[in-house]
Amino acid sequence: MTETNATDEATVTVxxxxxxGKVAPSGLRLVQRALPTPAAGQALVRVESTAVSFAEGAMRRGRYHGQPAFPFVPGYDLVGVVEAVGPGVDRALVGRxxxxxxxxxxxxxxxLLTAADLVEVPDGIAADDAETLIVNGLTAYQMLHRSAKVRAGQTILVTGVSGGVGTVLAQLARHVGARVIGxxxxxxxxxxxxxGVEPIDYRxxxxxxxxRALAPDGVDAVFDHLGGASVTLSYRLLNRTGTLVxxxxxxxxxxxxxxxxxFLPLLAKLAFWNYLPTRRHASFYDVWAGAGKPDSAKREAFRARMRTDLAQVFDLLRDGRLTAMIAARFPLAEVAEAMELAESSGRTAVGKIILVP
Incomplete structure (x- = not known):
């Protein structure tokens, strides 16, 4: 795939x-193109593992807020090996x-990625296993520890707990000693x-x-991915000091x-609940919140927070205290089949749908 010339510049066809556009999974197209050599601050990464998440299903419907104009290449996260770097990037990153x-x-x-956005994967962690924990692990960890601040002895409710985020969230909560209903x-x-989940039929x-039979006084936190009527039900299931995320x-x-x-009615509802004279709290979690503009102080703080939190999640995986939940693996050429499975995961799959380039 990669050829290196005398000036150590990479020529890559990907x-x-x-x-x-707004197409069924079968409408996705495989194309080839040449990548330029890494520019200043960039790294060329050979992708070992990527995945299908909820975001891509929303994007193909034009339903993901902030998505780029069609056509574009989806793929919310990835794991790979650095093959070349541009000027200003530490060459020790090559091969990592x-x-x-x-x-x-x-x-x-x-x-081609901005080198500052890369997080090194610890030795001993397989690419596919690490892939299950990037957006899913970061989302779960930050919601649990930064948004809801769940502690040992508390009880949480996770809607759609069999999904990619839900399975990681459940494990992280159990690790800190919380009880999980899902x-x-x-x-x-x-x-x-x-x-360690106490499951309930979502239907x-x-x-x-x-x-209420499992938590008569209400739960300490609810993590709700559905929105709409579900978020109102979730708020009502909180105890007196509970947190809805x-x-x-x-x-x-x-x-x-x-x-x-x-989105706007949901955000308005969350804001209204926070104005009520109660000790409950409600918020919307966005993994990109606070990212700021490239090269801004906010972006640097966002990167530091991401590295810190992913390092915690990767350490738990490496130490065997967290299990990578992989529902299925597909080659990149079978992305349509992978997306179809991912979009039916509430019924047919537990964990992450992996794509292997």
């Missing part, structure tokens, strides 16, 4: 998955396995019990009563109206 939170661009055999399809309940018409609007995934018309 295969990428292009999302041309790294992780990157990209938002787009990861579905490719190689990518909603999921019954076919996943056995696997979830092995993670149960009396979900509130089921949760909303982090997606999955229930509105197939709506046809502008996505802001779903």
């Amino acid at each position: 295969t990428e998955v292009v999302l041309p 396995r790294v992780a990157s939170l990209t938002k787009t661009g990861g579905w490719a055999t190689a990518v 909603t999921a399809h019954p076919r996943h309940h056995e696997a979830l019990r092995t993670l 149960d018409p009396d979900l509130t009563a089921r949760v 909303s982090y997606s609007i999955a229930a509105a995934l197939d709506d046809t109206r502008p996505v802001l018309l779903d």
Whole structure:
């Protein structure tokens, strides 16, 4: 894939998955193009592992706030090996396995990335295992520790606990000594019990009563990815000092109206609850919050926070205290099948859908 000339510049032809517009998974296109050599501050990364997340499903529907104009290359995160670096980048990075939170661009055999955005993956962690913990692990860790500040002895509720974020969140919560109640399809309940989750059928018409039977005084935190009516139910299930963390609007995934018309009422509802004279708290979590502009002080603080939190998650994985939950692996050329499985994961898969370039 890579040729190196006498001036140590890389010439690379890459295969990428292009999302041309609002299409079914079968409408994704595989294309090839040449990458330029790394510019100042850049690194060329050969992708070992990337994945399908909720974000790509939303993007192909035009439902992800802030997504680029079509056509573009999806891929929210990746793990790979640095093959070349541009001027101003430490050459010791070459040959190292790294992780990157990209938002787009990861579905490719190689990518050019800003070197400052790379996080080194500790030795002894496989690429696919590390991939399960980038956006999912970062999201779960920050929601648990930075947003809700969950402590030992507390009880939390996780909606859609069988998904990529949910399985990591459940494990991290159990690691700190919290009790985990989670909603999921019954076919996943056995696997979830092995993670220490107390599962509830997400289709149960009396979900509130089921949760109240397990936590009569309410739960200390709810992590809700559905939005809409679900977030109201989640708030009502909190105890007197509980915290609600909303982090997606999955229930509105197939709506046809502008996505802001779903987000704005949710944000208004969360803000209203925080003005009420109670000790409860509600917030919306965005993994990119506080990122700021490139090369700004905010971006540097964001990078430092990301490195710190990912290091914690990777250490837990390496030490065997966290299990990488991989639902399936697909070659990059079978991305349509991977996306179809990922979008039905509430019924058929537990964990992350991996793409192997």
